[in-house]
Amino acid sequence: MPVSFRFASAVRADRRLPLVLLSKAALATVAAWVITGAILPGSPPVFASIAALLIVQPSANQSATKAVERSVGVTAGVAIGSSLGLAFGTQPWVVPAAIVTALLFAWILRMTPGVSNQTVISAILVLALGVSTPGYAGARIVETIIGALIGLTVSVALAPTVPVAEARERVDALGLEIAATLDRLAEAFENKHSAQELEGMLLTARLLRPMREAATTAMKAATDALTLNPRAPRYRDQLAQLQDLLERFSGIVIQVIGMTRAVRDHGPDDLAREPASPAIAEQLRRAAHDLRLLTSAPDDMVAPDEEPALTRPLQIQTPSSGNWALIGSILVDLRRVHQAITDPL
Structure with missing residues (x-):
């Protein structure tokens, strides 16, 4: 330099x-x-x-x-x-x-x-x-x-306005990227992917961590701006909801990266042929759908659905002997994602 x-x-x-x-x-x-x-x-x-x-x-x-x-x-x-x-x-x-x-x-x-x-x-x-x-x-x-x-x-x-918009933008961006990662995971259960493609999927999923840090930093700045600020009452409830949303997303980031790593490490070439794959892919897409509903994304970014996502019971057929560990791991992480999304705000 x-x-x-x-x-x-x-x-x-x-x-x-x-x-x-x-x-x-x-x-x-x-x-x-x-x-x-x-x-x-x-x-x-x-x-x-x-x-x-x-x-x-x-x-x-x-x-x-x-x-x-x-x-x-x-x-x-x-x-x-x-x-x-x-x-x-x-x-x-x-x-x-x-x-x-x-x-x-x-x-x-x-x-x-x-x-x-x-x-x-x-x-x-x-x-x-x-x-x-x-x-x-x-x-x-x-x-x-x-x-x-x-x-x-x-x-x-002359206190400045509370940067709620920037915090919301960061949190929404994190939620939308998590949803996109879940969609990519669903694609891995529906179609055959090469080892290079799965590696790229994991690298992309790991980018959720810096996005989470950026959202956390923006929330800290907004929360700090509330103290001794005459405008604080009008923003306090909004920031409380954003903080709750960020905590949900932060937990889901861990599960999503873990699921992507499991697919990269243990997913066979014929994963799409696994009897349980269609049901898992459907649940992954429904989780992505509900995550987008939690954000402030425009309506055209949310896929239409006649009934709320994650309400249909997940019916899993017995996995093949070589994939039972992977399927079990994915189901456990899916349950945690489901809980994080559906818990009341």
Whole structure:
């Protein structure tokens, strides 16, 4: 990889920050500078502006976490820096000693990296900007708290919409791909497939795992956006249903991959001739049908059926002696898929 490309990827994001987030950060920073300067005249409100800037995050919950980190880190750092400065004055070794002390303090208390870094930065700033000024340390702590409150207020007041649509899209995509995998399995029980085709079927089924992870990540982002969000009540029920659906799909992913692997490993060339294969193929297609009904897929993606799927009893003829283990394994997994689909939401 060229050095220039690696450097560019290190400093540039895949996409720009949302303009709303940029506007919130600018508003919070400017408001913290103006308001704190009016409340605490004298020193420029640097701590307040930095606090407000760092606290504004994509969600109000993340902003609240940053506010706590910032306030705790500044309080600890100012206390450490002020204590060393008042005790030893402006000796050249005071700042290095403050850095080491702040790092050890954060390590002993098992503080997060954000709090640890803020503690060190605050200790350095308080020593560099005015430890000898009476009341300076206390004023900087108050200033930081004001900036944190302003940043948090802006984040909550201008909270972004909850990304329910993205979460639903990811969950629906997972459900539809599971249904497609079940259809491919049904095809394997209906027609003869080569070893290469069965291997490709298994590789495709394994792609359900990253899709499940993507859906889980989208759900976590949507759930996180609910905290301290004024719009939370209108989305809470939707996200609860999506979470239940994702849990169902996650369990089915395991069963579907297992069934596909079993067919790849143990399925004979004449699997379609097995007496039980037509009934199993029918149940696989019915399971795929019902999975599509659980998603928000358009009506034309759901095959018409006069009666609900998976309601007809599965009648299996005695499998041949060489395939009884495979058929039994498929039936067990089918039962689990059936249970996951038909359990009430």
